[in-house]
Amino acid sequence: MSHQLSRRRFVLGLGAAGAGHLLSRAVAEAAAPDPLLAGRPLVRYPQKTDLILLTSRPPQLETPMTYFDRAITPNEAFFVRYHLFPIPTRVSLDEWRLRVGGHVDRALELSMEDLKTKFRPVALTAVCQCSGNSRGRFSPRVLGGQWGDGAMGNAEWVGARLRDVLEAAGVRQGAVDVTFNGLDAPALPSVPDFVKSLPVARVMDWPDVLIAYRMNGQPLPMLNGFPARLVVPGWYATYWVKNLSDITVTDQPFEKFWMKPAYRIPDNPCGCVEPGTTPARTVPISRMTTRSFIASPASGSRVGAGAPTTLKGIAFDGEYGIRAVEISDDGGRTWRATDLGADLGRYSFREWSARWTPRQRGPHTIMVRAFNSIGESQGLEPLWNPAGYLRNVVEHIDLEVG
Amino acid sequence: MRTLARALLVGAVLLSHAVVAAAADTVTITLPPDHGALPPGPGMEVTQKACQTCHSTDYIAMQPRGGEAQWRAVVTKMIKVFGAPIPDDDARAIVEYLAREYGPSR
Numbered sequence: 001m002s003h004q005l006s007r008r009r010f011v012l013g014l015g016a017a018g019a020g021h022l023l024s025r026a027v028a029e030a031a032a033p034d035p036l037l038a039g040r041p042l043v044r045y046p047q048k049t050d051l052i053l054l055t056s057r058p059p060q061l062e063t064p065m066t067y068f069d070r071a072i073t074p075n076e077a078f079f080v081r082y083h084l085f086p087i088p089t090r091v092s093l094d095e096w097r098l099r100v101g102g103h104v105d106r107a108l109e110l111s112m113e114d115l116k117t118k119f120r121p122v123a124l125t126a127v128c129q130c131s132g133n134s135r136g137r138f139s140p141r142v143l144g145g146q147w148g149d150g151a152m153g154n155a156e157w158v159g160a161r162l163r164d165v166l167e168a169a170g171v172r173q174g175a176v177d178v179t180f181n182g183l184d185a186p187a188l189p190s191v192p193d194f195v196k197s198l199p200v201a202r203v204m205d206w207p208d209v210l211i212a213y214r215m216n217g218q219p220l221p222m223l224n225g226f227p228a229r230l231v232v233p234g235w236y237a238t239y240w241v242k243n244l245s246d247i248t249v250t251d252q253p254f255e256k257f258w259m260k261p262a263y264r265i266p267d268n269p270c271g272c273v274e275p276g277t278t279p280a281r282t283v284p285i286s287r288m289t290t291r292s293f294i295a296s297p298a299s300g301s302r303v304g305a306g307a308p309t310t311l312k313g314i315a316f317d318g319e320y321g322i323r324a325v326e327i328s329d330d331g332g333r334t335w336r337a338t339d340l341g342a343d344l345g346r347y348s349f350r351e352w353s354a355r356w357t358p359r360q361r362g363p364h365t366i367m368v369r370a371f372n373s374i375g376e377s378q379g380l381e382p383l384w385n386p387a388g389y390l391r392n393v394v395e396h397i398d399l400e401v402g
Numbered sequence: 403m404r405t406l407a408r409a410l411l412v413g414a415v416l417l418s419h420a421v422v423a424a425a426a427d428t429v430t431i432t433l434p435p436d437h438g439a440l441p442p443g444p445g446m447e448v449t450q451k452a453c454q455t456c457h458s459t460d461y462i463a464m465q466p467r468g469g470e471a472q473w474r475a476v477v478t479k480m481i482k483v484f485g486a487p488i489p490d491d492d493a494r495a496i497v498e499y500l501a502r503e504y505g506p507s508r
Contacts, residue, residue: 046431056436057458085457092428141466143476187456190485222431257483 033300036136037062037148047221049076054145058082058184059223063150068295069312071344071351072125073153075216080223081130081151081237083194083258088183088222088243096227098165098211102179102248105170112227115213118168119160122210126233126347127154127316128240131263131285135388140276142388149293149395154316154349157231159212163204166249175200177254180230183243192257196239198232200249208233208347211244233347234319235286236389238263259284264387271390272383279385287318289392290378292325292352292370299397308357309399311338314349315370321346323375327354328367332380332394335369346373361402369394438463445499452488452496453480462500467507473500 042050043061051061061080067073093112101107110118130151135144145151166178177197186193203209210231213219220226225242232239238258265271266279271289273279292315303309315322321343326335341351350370358364369378382393438459440446453459465476474497480486481493488496 043434045434053460054464055458055460056434056438057454059433089433090428090430094427143465143472146464146466188485188487191456192484219429222429226429 034148036146045080045223047076048078048080048223049074051077051079052148052150054147058085058087060145061223062148063153065148065150065293065295065298067150068152068293068314068349069351071154071314071341071349072216073155073349075155075218075221075224078128078153078155078215078221078224079130079151081145082184082223082242084184084186084191086185086187091183091222091226091243093227096245098228098244098247100165100169100247103172103175103251104166104249105172106168108165108169110165112213115160115165115211115228119164121158122161122207123156123158124208124210124231124233124347125154125156125344126231127152127288127349128231128237129153129288129316131236131238131389132387134391137382137391138384138388139382140384142386144388151237154314155215156217156344157210157212158214159210159228159231161207162209162211162230162247163207165211165247166200166204169249171200171204171249172251174251175249176252177250178203179246179248179250179254180239180241180244181246181248182225182229182241183245194241194258195254195256196241197250197254197259198239234288234317236263236288238285263389265389266385270383272385275384277386285389288316289390290317290322290370290372290376291315291392291395292322292368292378293395294327294366294368294397297397297399300400301397302400302402303358305358305361305401308355310353311356311366312351312353313368314351315368316349317370317372317376319346320372320374320376322350322370323373324371325350325352326369326371327356328369329356329358329364331365332367338368358399358401362400364399364401365396366399367394367396436460441503443499443503445495445502448492449496449499452486452492455486456484462504465504467504468501469506470497470501473497473504476500 041053043053054060059080063077063079067077098110132145133151134149136146179195179197181195211228212231213228228244229242230240263285264282265285266273267281267283294313296312315325325338328335338352338354371377378392378394380394436458440459477493
């Protein structure tokens with residue numbers, strides 16, 4: 001619904017240049033705040049700043065768009081998404097251990113000291129984005145967390161390589177998957193515990209998967225996974241298990257609830273189906289699609305005519321790195337390059353900025369799109385799937401010039 | 403002089419790290435209160451009771467509006483998939499309540 005609205009507003013703004021009454025209506029709509037987020041309170045949770053409340057038990061908190069004018073998302077502004085309640089509210093490092101077991105030669109019980117000293121620390125900047133980021137903008141709408149666009153963040157993570165830890169435990173012949181469990185727990189025994197898995201072969205071949213204990217130079221906030229969380233760079237946050245406590249190697253495919261039927265996408269190249277239909281076959285969600293946002297100025301702002309405005313935002317993809325970010329002020333007919341900020345690695349947000357000088361007064365729509373280094377980009381029409389995942393349509397802001 | 407300043411600086415950095423590490427050994431947080439509140443109406447109490455065992459009722463409030471079919475599917479999922487202990491009579495009352503309070507907007 002909100003998406004249809006903004007789309008209509010967008011089309012109006014484009015087609016109506018010169019048609020006075022239509023323009024003024026478009027202006028009224030453009031000045032309104034994001035209808036999806038309207039009415040959602042800003043709340044302050046422990047170790048966090050004011051974030052947009054989605055749900056309180058378990059906590060789900062969204063980062064306001066203003067934070068995405070820079071590459072690194074501050075810890076206190078980083079989004080929060082738990083599935084189960086209760087969540088851990090007290091963790092003592094004297095008691096906390098990371099257990100590594102299952103189909104291994106030697107089960108391990110690692111203290112934080114062990115994790116920090118027995119394995120070489122590795123630093124990596126990577127985007128953590130919820131599979132359902134922007135789900136609230138799907139049309140037709142789908143059930144689930146009704147996120148705006150702020151279920152994402154980018155941080156520098158420091159931790160031990162998962163591969164090194166698994167090698168220390170000795171993965172046995174015939175291992176299939178590695179499962180990850182955290183300290184959150186189901187309210188009733190009938191609710192499936194939140195456990196995720198990755199294929200062993202993939203993980204042993206991928207040095208960038210970390211067990212992270214530092215985030216932007218600090219211990220992780222509790223709500224972002226203290227004392228350690230999995231970092232699966234380039235893949236959706238569903239795999240980044242927080243408050244990590246157990247790593248188990250299995251000799252059978254792991255297909256419990258949060259791997260199947262949850263967190264799956266249509267088994268085809270776009271991960272999409274005709275809106276409103278059900279996919280014939282699904283696979284677990286994995287790599288992120290390419291996205292870009294304009295964070296500044298905020299959509300609905302008023303800017304001066306004839307004076308240059310600086311547009312700023314971020315772009316990211318699944319694992320190849322951003323090659324170019326482009327903007328359009330004519331509805332996508334022509335695009336121009338923007339300046340890219342520092343390259344913090346292929347898993348990171350890439351800052352971009354551009355100077356834009358409006359030629360005439362009235363409503364303007366500015367679109368942004370990114371290309372990754374293998375040429376993947378964003379479509380002008382949104383793709384659809386029943387779970388509301390993978391959203392990566394070209395985004396836009398509406399500005400009032402005058 | 404330069405070396406002394408360096409040494410002081412290093413000392414200060416080490417010290418501040420130690421403080422952070424010591425403080426971070428045990429982390430305790432207290433969550434703010436639950437913001438969820440269901441609109442009053444017939445069926446509110448039974449819904450409140452049945453639907454906040456596992457999560458707050460803002461899980462309901464944030465969903466797109468929808469008719470009886472949508473809400474019946476939600477309640478059935480909670481019972482069948484997550485084992486929500488809700489008797490049939492209550493489930494019917496809950497679906498009615500949700501379809502009325504969170505029904506399609508006119």
